[in-house]
Amino acid sequence: MSAQVKDKANDKSFNQMEAIINSMTAIERSKPEVIKGSRKRRIAAGSGTQIQDVNRLLKQFTQMQKMMKKMSGGGVKKMMRNMKGMMPPGGPGGMGGMFPPR
16 A cells, blocks of 8 residues: 555655646756756746745755766776775675675
8 A cells, every 4th residue: 555655645745746847947957056946936836836845856956966077987996895895894794694704
């Protein structure tokens, strides 16, 4: 039962995001930094959502953009290298010696 509720919630949020994006002009989609107060009001009214929802979508987009920028250029390798220094000797803890060090 709870899986069905989660699926419906995910569908609703996805449909909401789609409506917000469809309410944007081509310029707003390509350059979201131009979206200020009056544009947010128009997008919210056109998509049947609130300004808070538009703000949330824009924030998610900028966070994802930053993450993708970090990942490009070997960002994953750097992150894994940094995390390796944080691990205790012998690998990840809590494994009960399942994977002995090589």
